[in-house]
Amino acid sequence: xxxxxxxxxxxxxxxxxxxxxxxxxxxxxxxxxxxxxxxxxxxxxxxxxxxxxxxxxxxxxxxxxxxxxxxxxxxxxxxxxxxxxxxxxxxxxxxxxxxxxxxxxxxxxxxxxxxxxxxxxxxxxxxxxxxxxxxxxxxxxxxxxxxxxx
Amino acid sequence: xxxxxxxxxxxxxxxxxxxxxxxxxxxxxxxxxxxxxxxxxxxxxxxxxxxxxxxxxxxxxxxxxxxxxxxxxxxxxxxxxxxxxxxxxxxxxxxxxxxxxxxxxxxxxxxxxxxxxxxxxxxxxxxxxxxxxxxxxxxxxxxxxxxxxx
Numbered sequence: 001x002x003x004x005x006x007x008x009x010x011x012x013x014x015x016x017x018x019x020x021x022x023x024x025x026x027x028x029x030x031x032x033x034x035x036x037x038x039x040x041x042x043x044x045x046x047x048x049x050x051x052x053x054x055x056x057x058x059x060x061x062x063x064x065x066x067x068x069x070x071x072x073x074x075x076x077x078x079x080x081x082x083x084x085x086x087x088x089x090x091x092x093x094x095x096x097x098x099x100x101x102x103x104x105x106x107x108x109x110x111x112x113x114x115x116x117x118x119x120x121x122x123x124x125x126x127x128x129x130x131x132x133x134x135x136x137x138x139x140x141x142x143x144x145x146x147x148x149x150x
Numbered sequence: 151x152x153x154x155x156x157x158x159x160x161x162x163x164x165x166x167x168x169x170x171x172x173x174x175x176x177x178x179x180x181x182x183x184x185x186x187x188x189x190x191x192x193x194x195x196x197x198x199x200x201x202x203x204x205x206x207x208x209x210x211x212x213x214x215x216x217x218x219x220x221x222x223x224x225x226x227x228x229x230x231x232x233x234x235x236x237x238x239x240x241x242x243x244x245x246x247x248x249x250x251x252x253x254x255x256x257x258x259x260x261x262x263x264x265x266x267x268x269x270x271x272x273x274x275x276x277x278x279x280x281x282x283x284x285x286x287x288x289x290x291x292x293x294x295x296x297x298x299x300x
Contacts, residue, residue, distance in 0.1 A: 005233045009243025039245055040221040046271055048198040050221060071190040071200060073267070075225070083155045093159025095189055117223070119269065121196055 003043065013054060013076060013115055015039065023053065023061070030129060030150060033059025033108070042122035049122055054115040055079065055108040060149045063105040063138075068124035070098035076115030079108040080147070085138070087147050090114065103130065103138060105148060153193065163204060163226060163265055165189065173203065174212070180279060180300060183209025183258070192272035199272055204265040205229065205258040210299045213255040213288075218274035220248035226265030229258040230297070235288070237297050240264065253280065253288065255298055 008016050015037065023034035033056030040050040054076065055061060063082070072081075074094045081088050082105045083098055090096070090106075096116075098104045108114035130138065130150065139145040158166050165187065173184035183206030190200040204226065205211060213232070224244045231238050232255045233248055240246070240256075246266075248254045258264035280288065280300065289295040 003247040003249070005236065005247055005249075006231075006238040006240075007245040007247075009241065009245075012243070015243075015245060039223065040247070040269065043219060045217075045250060046198070046219040046221060046269070048196070048269065048271075050223070050269055067195075069193060069196040071196060073189065073200070081156075086155065088156040090156075091159065093162070093165075095157040095159075095165060097153040097155055097157075097190070099153070099155075100195060117267075119190065119196070119198065119200055121198075 003041075007039075013037075013052065028062070031060060031062045032149070033057075034061055039117070047122040049120050051118050051120070052115065053106075053118055054113055055106055056113050057108055058110050059108050059113075061106040062127065062129065063103060063148050063150055064127035064129050065101055065103045066125050066127040067100045068121055069100055070096070070104070071119040072096040072098070073117045074114065075117055077109060077112035079106060079112070079114035081106045082144060082147055085141055085144055087143060103134070107147070107149070153191075157189075163202065178212070181210060181212045182299070183207075184211055189267070197272040199270050201268050201270070202265065203256075203268055204263055205256055206263050207258055208260050209258050209263075211256040212277065212279065213253065213298050213300055214277035214279050215251055215253045216275050216277040217250045218271055219250055220246070220254070221269040222246040222248070223267045224264065225267055227258060227262035229256060229262070229264030231256045232294060232297055235291055235294055237293060253284070257297070257299070
């Protein structure tokens, strides 16, 4: 596949010929108001992908973990993220690193979307959602219990 | 190395505990007004780096090429880039892909900086600058001849 040299941003956080995708192919009720755009699909010599996710006001990504890492940069709006057992308030421009095997969930502010770039390896494992025992552990912390959406 | 989970943007395009670096360690007069910050240094399981470069008003990066690819997103200001023999005007939000072995040079606008994220492999070859014969080929096109700074 030949990648185009120059892809214009046609309106805020939309790009020419880059489709607006569902966050997850399988649908589900474990996330709310999330879209996905693949800005760089990876290549043989740069096996990493750069995606743009946008969580609508009041929405959230799936609470999940996986062995691959995330390197994230917030580029629009505000919100918060759970990484492990800690909740971090997020502003535009902030960076987030999600280490391997760590529970995480992004939530947009109630009055602003949360848009972020997310860098991952092209080859990566599938996310898993918490089993009842995992949820029990997460909910042992009251702040985490009130933050998570499952 | 353990990466911090959350790195705040402390002021526009500066981040806590991320040093503002020289564009190139070796100095040189083949670039002008460029700074570098390493936002994600790469890891064993995500062997890619995300850097933020900022070219001051009227400045330019080095005219160079290398076998590794660049995946770039403009996040501040405006300018232009030469990729191969084509010059592209750049606005905030635009994406640029520099294929392997392709001459490239970024120039900021005369009245705005050009700030961009640049994704590369952690393991990569060193850039090379044009030899006299390369410059002759580049300068065969009048638009390229007037664009490049060496």
